[in-house]
Amino acid sequence: MLVELCEEAVERLTIMNHPDGDCPLCLYPLFPEDEGSKQMPFMKLMSCFHCFHCECIIRWWNWLHAQKDADSESGDASHTRRGSTAEQGNSGSADESLGNCPVCRKIFHASDIEHVLDLVGTQSPQPDSGLIQGEEEDPLLxxxxxxxxxxxxxxxxxxxxxxxxxxxxxxxxxxxxxxxxxxxxxxxxxxxxxxxxxxxxxxxxxxxxxxxxxxxxxxxxxxxxxxxxxxxxxxxxxxxxxxxxxxxxxxxxxxxxxxxxxxx
Amino acid sequence: MTSSSAPSRKALSKIATNRLQKELVEWQMNPPTGFKHKVTDNLQRWVIEVIGAPGTLYANDTYQLQVDFPEHYPMESPQVIFLHPAPLHPHIYSNGHICLDILYDSWSPAMTVSSICISILSMLSSSTEKQRPPDNDRYVKNCKNGRSPKETRWWFHDDKV
Structure with a gap:
């Protein structure tokens, strides 16, 4: 009896924890109420608690970085892409690791969304280089x-x-x-x-x-x-x-x- | 009416199409006050009628906004211009280009057509005089051949209007 009650409570709380409303980026519900539709994982920015689909916020994050890369490439032709990303990785410049919440523009740190970076075909420097390394090592393994x-x-x-x-x-x-x-x-x-x-x-x-x-x-x-x-x-x-x-x-x-x- | 200044642009991506359809549905259910979407079958270009808010310099005036969506909307901002005749306003050029930061540098993918419209109406409403920007002639001369305002390097300095 008690166990059942607890289970019920946990279930209720879990449901109550699901944010209402739509993802501000794709405008589709963060948590679809009808079981039939495809459920996408969502996440919360810890600085402002705005919620997004993981996929949506990462797509935007990657887009921003692709833009930045393009800018820096056109700005300085002598820098190869690899070189510049390596530099960014080392120096960890503020621009690279910070973003603004699309809803309220509050600054958040890259570590906020790091755990979901792999969800979308990722272009960020670290996972990318890791992937390449892994490929190189494969025959060896x-x-x-x-x-x-x-x-x-x-x-x-x-x-x-x-x-x-x-x-x-x-x-x-x-x-x-x-x-x-x-x-x-x-x-x-x-x-x-x-x-x-x-x-x-x-x-x-x-x-x-x-x-x-x-x-x-x-x-x-x-x-x-x-x-x-x-x-x-x-x-x-x-x-x-x-x-x-x-x-x-x-x-x-x-x-x-x-x-x-x-x-x- | 300068309707055919269509920039040659790529078709909408799947994501952009989904998002625009969603925006359109929501617009139809709950359109922003003072705006009318002119129905077409073109999802990539919306023409929206703006009615000046009562009690402002533009009360009862109607203007037309043209919103063109890029392939990667909403990552990229849409191109928003007034169709001829553009309202007389210190931030609106006679070719319809609008000097408003959220349309360019300050764009965020969480914005919608609806929120853009409200921003533009707010900009109109807070104007205290019906006049062109001081550099209107120079700017318009430099923007021949239907150049997109998104190619302009805007300078956002005046937040009073």
């Missing part, structure tokens, strides 16, 4: 060496799970290269990608050496991890695992640099 590495990683993970969890990193550290790499999904951060690139380049004989270097550099992280984990007991396995997976990021970055030096 499907290469034989990478597949082998993944298989190895998975088998290790399996044995670890069979043995009752990943609680004893001490035993495995010295044995397995790459065991602390994140699961074999496409790398989420650029250091990881570069690291993989480095690995597939110096395949084979070099691997023991890599393992060694990784063990060395990550041992401090592990010690830390172990210290934290002590006294928690086995019940906290998932947490432990997250920590140990994230801790070695720093060592991996060092590794990248070494690989690059090797290339030079």
């Amino acid at each position: 499907q290469s034989d060496s990478e597949n082998i590495r993944r298989e190895r990683f998975e088998s290790i993970l399996k044995t670890q799970e069979e043995k009752g969890g990943l609680v004893q990193p001490k035993k495995n550290i010295s044995v397995v290269p790459g065991m602390y790499l994140p699961p074999p999904t496409p790398a989420s951060s650029s250091p990881n990608k570069e690291e993989e690139a480095g690995q597939s380049q110096e395949q084979g004989e070099e691997e023991p050496k890599e393992a060694e270097s990784e063990t060395n550099s990550s041992s401090s992280a592990n010690r830390r991890g172990r210290g934290r984990g002590r006294g928690r007991g086995r019940g906290h396995n998932p947490n432990r695992r997250k920590q140990t997976l994230q801790d070695p990021r720093k060592p991996m970055r060092q590794w990248v640099q070494r690989a690059r030096e090797g290339d030079n």
